[in-house]
Amino acid sequence: MSSIKTTEEFNSRIKQVIITKEQIDEAVRKAGADISAEYEGRPLLLVSILKGAYVFMADLCRAVSIPCEIGFMAAKSYYEGTESSGKVKITLDLSQDISQYHVIIVEDIIDTGRTLNDIIKMLKARNPLSLKVLTLLDKPSRRLVELEADVSLFTIPDLFVIGYGLDCGEIYRNLPYVAEYDEKGE
Ligand code: IMP
Ligand code: MG
Numbered sequence: 814m815s816s817i818k819t820t821e822e823f824n825s826r827i828k829q830v831i832i833t834k835e836q837i838d839e840a841v842r843k844a845g846a847d848i849s850a851e852y853e854g855r856p857l858l859l860v861s862i863l864k865g866a867y868v869f870m871a872d873l874c875r876a877v878s879i880p881c882e883i884g885f886m887a888a889k890s891y892y893e894g895t896e897s898s899g900k901v902k903i904t905l906d907l908s909q910d911i912s913q914y915h916v917i918i919v920e921d922i923i924d925t926g927r928t929l930n931d932i933i934k935m936l937k938a939r940n941p942l943s944l945k946v947l948t949l950l951d952k953p954s955r956r957l958v959e960l961e962a963d964v965s966l967f968t969i970p971d972l973f974v975i976g977y978g979l980d981c982g983e984i985y986r987n988l989p990y991v992a993e994y995d996e997k998g999e
Pocket of ligand 2: 864865979980
């Protein structure tokens, strides 16, 4: 359980807004329109990695205007706090046979790239009709494996960010914007 108990402490650790709700809304609308145009007439499966991408997926799928299915996977690489464990564990897998679909992985953030790298390898082995990666946030300066998203909505510097699905110790996923996390608080 998180050590953040009071609303005062919760607010004190939100250092600065990095991406506003309005900026996110606009980028998500455009990404949805682009997907709708590109995948028209093709079987489409949006795959989201829980938990971080659940808010992005919920908004993105409503910005897509063509038939599509939704699937969820869960992978863990960060446990408590802000340090990566460097280990990726799949804790929930898809129910769909992806060989029948054009697949877009909908990710919250690409940091070291390890999580996504493992998931891409696993999904490619299942022979999807095509596979692309769409990420809300990209921290390219932190990359440890060679990996580039097909579409990245925002590139951010090496900061630990919270909100819009992203957590610190399971807190802050419910913020409607992306903010920098203040390690100290005041
Ligand atoms: P990667 O494997 O290092 O690319 O990152 C894996 C996961 O770490 C992401 O999907 C996020 O859930 C989490 N993560 C990475 N950077 C941040 C951050 O700045 N804030 C919150 N979670 C993060
Ligand atoms: Mg996370």
